[in-house]
Amino acid sequence: MSKILIVAELDGNSLNSSTRKCVACAAATGADSIDVLILSDQCGAAAAAAAQIAGVNKVLTVEAAHNAAPLAAVLAPQIAAAAPGYTHVFGPSTTFGKDVMPRVAALLGVGQVSDIMSVVSDRSFTRPVYAGNAILSVEVPADKIVVATVRTASWQDAPDGGTAAIEALNVDCAIPGHTRFVELASAASERPDLQTAKKVVSGGRGVGSEENFALIYKLADKLGAGVGASRAAVDAGYVANDMQVGQTGKIIAPELYVAIGISGAIQHLTGIKDAGTIVAINKDPEAPIFEIADIGLVGDLFDIVPELEQKL
Amino acid sequence: MEKILVCIKRVVDYNVRIRVKPDGTGVVTDGVKMSVNPFDEIAVEEALRLREAGKASEVIVATIGDSESQQQLRTGLAMGADRAILIETAAGVDPLTAAHAFRALVEQENPDLVIMGKQAIDDDCNQTGQMLAAIWDRPQATFASKLEVEGSTARVTREVDAGLETIEVDLPAVVTTDLRLNEPRYVKLPDIMKAKKKPLETLQLADLVSDTGEQIVATHWATPAARSKGVMVSSVDELLGALKDKGLLA
Numbered sequence: 001m002s003k004i005l006i007v008a009e010l011d012g013n014s015l016n017s018s019t020r021k022c023v024a025c026a027a028a029t030g031a032d033s034i035d036v037l038i039l040s041d042q043c044g045a046a047a048a049a050a051a052q053i054a055g056v057n058k059v060l061t062v063e064a065a066h067n068a069a070p071l072a073a074v075l076a077p078q079i080a081a082a083a084p085g086y087t088h089v090f091g092p093s094t095t096f097g098k099d100v101m102p103r104v105a106a107l108l109g110v111g112q113v114s115d116i117m118s119v120v121s122d123r124s125f126t127r128p129v130y131a132g133n134a135i136l137s138v139e140v141p142a143d144k145i146v147v148a149t150v151r152t153a154s155w156q157d158a159p160d161g162g163t164a165a166i167e168a169l170n171v172d173c174a175i176p177g178h179t180r181f182v183e184l185a186s187a188a189s190e191r192p193d194l195q196t197a198k199k200v201v202s203g204g205r206g207v208g209s210e211e212n213f214a215l216i217y218k219l220a221d222k223l224g225a226g227v228g229a230s231r232a233a234v235d236a237g238y239v240a241n242d243m244q245v246g247q248t249g250k251i252i253a254p255e256l257y258v259a260i261g262i263s264g265a266i267q268h269l270t271g272i273k274d275a276g277t278i279v280a281i282n283k284d285p286e287a288p289i290f291e292i293a294d295i296g297l298v299g300d301l302f303d304i305v306p307e308l309e310q311k312l
Numbered sequence: 313m314e315k316i317l318v319c320i321k322r323v324v325d326y327n328v329r330i331r332v333k334p335d336g337t338g339v340v341t342d343g344v345k346m347s348v349n350p351f352d353e354i355a356v357e358e359a360l361r362l363r364e365a366g367k368a369s370e371v372i373v374a375t376i377g378d379s380e381s382q383q384q385l386r387t388g389l390a391m392g393a394d395r396a397i398l399i400e401t402a403a404g405v406d407p408l409t410a411a412h413a414f415r416a417l418v419e420q421e422n423p424d425l426v427i428m429g430k431q432a433i434d435d436d437c438n439q440t441g442q443m444l445a446a447i448w449d450r451p452q453a454t455f456a457s458k459l460e461v462e463g464s465t466a467r468v469t470r471e472v473d474a475g476l477e478t479i480e481v482d483l484p485a486v487v488t489t490d491l492r493l494n495e496p497r498y499v500k501l502p503d504i505m506k507a508k509k510k511p512l513e514t515l516q517l518a519d520l521v522s523d524t525g526e527q528i529v530a531t532h533w534a535t536p537a538a539r540s541k542g543v544m545v546s547s548v549d550e551l552l553g554a555l556k557d558k559g560l561l562a
């Protein structure tokens with residue numbers, strides 16, 4: 001009998017799509033039941049959305065002022081208090097899940113499986129190690145609750161089609177006051193979200209400056225694509241940190257990924273291994289990005305990108 | 313602040329292209345260059361900057377591993393840490409065991425701040441800092457790109473998917489580092505010589521933590537499926553044609 005609890009991620013008060021990926025992964029384990037836990041100061045909209053996901057049995061809400069911001073130290077004891085009775089607790093492998101889930105695991109006295117790529121059985125999974133250059137199979141002993149994060153790029157969104165009941169849950173635990181939310185600064189963008197976009201155009205150090213990045217944005221807008229970047233481009237200040245793709249940035253799986261002026265370091269490639277088609281534009285024919293690109297074009301991006309944008 | 317404890321890990325250097333052993337029992341580490349986990353190097357640097365700014369008086373580097381890990385502790389000492397502690401064990405430890413070991417060390421040393429990398433680039437787990445904070449019942453500020461210590465609190469800017477989040481935590485706390493927190497200094501030869509004279513204490517893991525039992529069993533390592541070989545095109549028109557063939561353009 002496996003019973004899975006999924007810790008939902010929220011953007012403000014709406015459900016982040018990573019929650020659907022967790023449901024897809026939970027369903028792949030052959031779970032007997034899947035419940036979704038929502039912790040927020042306003043659970044309504046997210047709970048309603050979660051209740052519609054096919055495969056979800058119950059949506060549990062913990063609505064409290066102290067859950068307004070997703071602070072791991074505040075959420076983890078509540079999640080741990082909700083965990084008894086479940087065989088598995090899953091969260092997404094986003095910065096939200098990576099922050100909170102290990103804290104939950106430690107409170108429950110168990111290890112954590114990070115970044116589930118595939119499910120072998122209800123207690124056996126594969127996960128990437130060494131920046132995705134090796135795939136490790138792991139097994140959680142039968143007497144332990146399985147706490148895990150789900151690698152979102154490996155899973156499809158679980159579709160709508162459910163009609164789960166929504167229940168308020170009372171959790172009995174102390175809420176620490178030692179951690180306080182100050183602010184969230186996000187660069188608002190009209191463009192498709194990097195993590196869910198079907199198409200992504202990324203620029204690297206080769207783009208050369210913040211001003212030159214306008215070329216990348218123009219091309220992306222023509223394609224209806226989200227925009228990403230290499231670490232070098234972020235470090236150089238061309239773009240904001242939340243646009244970084246790779247081992248330490250976002251792991252994405254768009255249908256089309258266009259890498260422009262990016263050399264293809266392994267840490268960058270980790271972030272795009274699951275992309276459908278990878279296009280590389282680089283003036284160096286020896287750039288490692290061409291080893292994994294499906295379509296490569298050698299040349300100066302300052303000639304190619306405007307021409308491409310114009311011909312689209 | 314009195315003390316900062318920095319936890320570091322010896323890992324395969326980030327420039328190495330690792331290979332999986334043919335029998336699937338691990339990756340090849342014989343003759344492979346080993347280094348301080350890059351995120352941990354950033355943690356050491358941050359601690360040193362706090363000490364240099366007069367915000368802390370002592371920086372301790374600690375690691376869990378076999379005697380070879382002394383090399384990485386010496387790197388930390390050469391960067392400028394005051395002393396080092398090796399928690400010795402022959403076998404690798406999982407993040408939960410590591411967190412319990414560091415918890416025991418925290419009990420002995422009473423640091424005001426613990427800093428470590430957000431993840432080790434070998435197992436890519438991203439767990440130990442959070443687990444330590446949990447069992448110590450103290451705040452955590454993960455994925456830090458800015459750290460300001462003022463009196464008994466720290467204000468930390470964190471790199472999150474939505475942008476930059478700032479939180480305030482009471483000390484003591486655990487901070488895990490992201491890449492943009494700082495750029496670690498280069499170690500100069502005289503520093504390496506000096507580091508040889510700095511104190512390096514060895515403790516036994518078994519004396520610090522009781523066996524927590526096997527949490528997660530690693531059963532098999534495999535090489536990831538390679539992407540199939542692509543094509544090179546020689547013009548923008550060919551590129552557009554190839555994209556259309558794949559149905560990626562209308």
Ligand SMILES: Cc1cc2nc3c(=O)[nH]c(=O)nc-3n(C[C@H](O)[C@H](O)[C@H](O)COP(=O)(O)OP(=O)(O)OC[C@H]3O[C@@H](n4cnc5c(N)ncnc54)[C@H](O)[C@@H]3O)c2cc1C
Pocket residue numbers: 203204205206207229230231232233244245246247248249250260261262263264265266267268271281282283284287299300301302326350351433491
């Ligand atoms: C622990 C760790 C984690 C890391 N995590 C990440 C990560 O998450 N994401 C990430 O991206 N990196 C990461 N890195 C950094 C990574 O190793 C590389 O340094 C980085 O990806 C390089 O970025 P780049 O390709 O833009 O720059 P470069 O390697 O400098 O490449 C620039 C490319 O642009 C090309 N170019 C220049 N001018 C032109 C032109 N006019 N036209 C066409 N092409 C041009 C050049 O030929 C070159 O190939 C990490 C590193 C470490 C150590």
